Amino acid sequence: MLFHHKEKVILIYLYCLIFFFGAILGSFAHSYLYRFDENHTNAEVTIFYPRSFCPQCKNQLKSWMIIPIISYFLTFGKCSFCKKDIKFNYLSYEILFGLIAIFVYITSDAEYIAFINLCFVVLIFLQISLDLKYLVLSTSLSLIIIVLGCFKNFNSLMMITESLIGAGIGFLFLFLINYIFNVITKKNGIGSGDFYLLAGLGSFYGIYLLPFVVLIGAIVTLAMHLLGITKGKVLPLGAGLGIGSYIILVTQNYF
Numbered sequence: 001m002l003f004h005h006k007e008k009v010i011l012i013y014l015y016c017l018i019f020f021f022g023a024i025l026g027s028f029a030h031s032y033l034y035r036f037d038e039n040h041t042n043a044e045v046t047i048f049y050p051r052s053f054c055p056q057c058k059n060q061l062k063s064w065m066i067i068p069i070i071s072y073f074l075t076f077g078k079c080s081f082c083k084k085d086i087k088f089n090y091l092s093y094e095i096l097f098g099l100i101a102i103f104v105y106i107t108s109d110a111e112y113i114a115f116i117n118l119c120f121v122v123l124i125f126l127q128i129s130l131d132l133k134y135l136v137l138s139t140s141l142s143l144i145i146i147v148l149g150c151f152k153n154f155n156s157l158m159m160i161t162e163s164l165i166g167a168g169i170g171f172l173f174l175f176l177i178n179y180i181f182n183v184i185t186k187k188n189g190i191g192s193g194d195f196y197l198l199a200g201l202g203s204f205y206g207i208y209l210l211p212f213v214v215l216i217g218a219i220v221t222l223a224m225h226l227l228g229i230t231k232g233k234v235l236p237l238g239a240g241l242g243i244g245s246y247i248i249l250v251t252q253n254y255f
């Protein structure tokens, strides 16, 4: 009985830790998108640079001030320098990704897979946001997804081969469609960002799941277009593929 109780306590600690880790990633995601918003004309935006600062008074934040959630409550939701309110947006990202982290942990087969899946969810979230907001996809984020896919399938040579072939086919598939489109119409139908994103998804899911990713991604893209969640005439293929990849992540055991 006592042992049972102890196990429960440890589990609660574990979930808190996972929630907190997810919150850190959520905080990174928020800063990345915020920085992109501020200076998306220059390409100097990364997850780590420039260092976090208060959007209102531009003071650089001290290390303890970037601790997710806790710092928000320690400062009563205000900047320590200019005393202006910190946008609630920050906190909502942290809480959202904290909860996502717990969900991913519960639904993943192994601990290291959960870690990789969570990073994947965050990276795809960034790509979806960039595509819907600016009609761009980050090539460097897609390259990280390719590497992540290789790590996920690292346990056997067979799987890592499937991962690499998946990346190659993912890239070539959209590249060729665009090439043919270009020959016929003399303009690009698909952005090169989409090639890299599908390469990332091919690496992550491997060659057998890739067709399902493309199919569901295409359906989601069309649905978004018909529902009017798009900018102008351009189809947000990247966002569609991203959302499609989430659907595959949750349902892949049924394929």
Ligand SMILES: [Zn+2]
Pocket: 054, 055, 056, 057, 058, 059, 079, 080, 081, 082, 083, 084
């Ligand atoms: Zn401030």
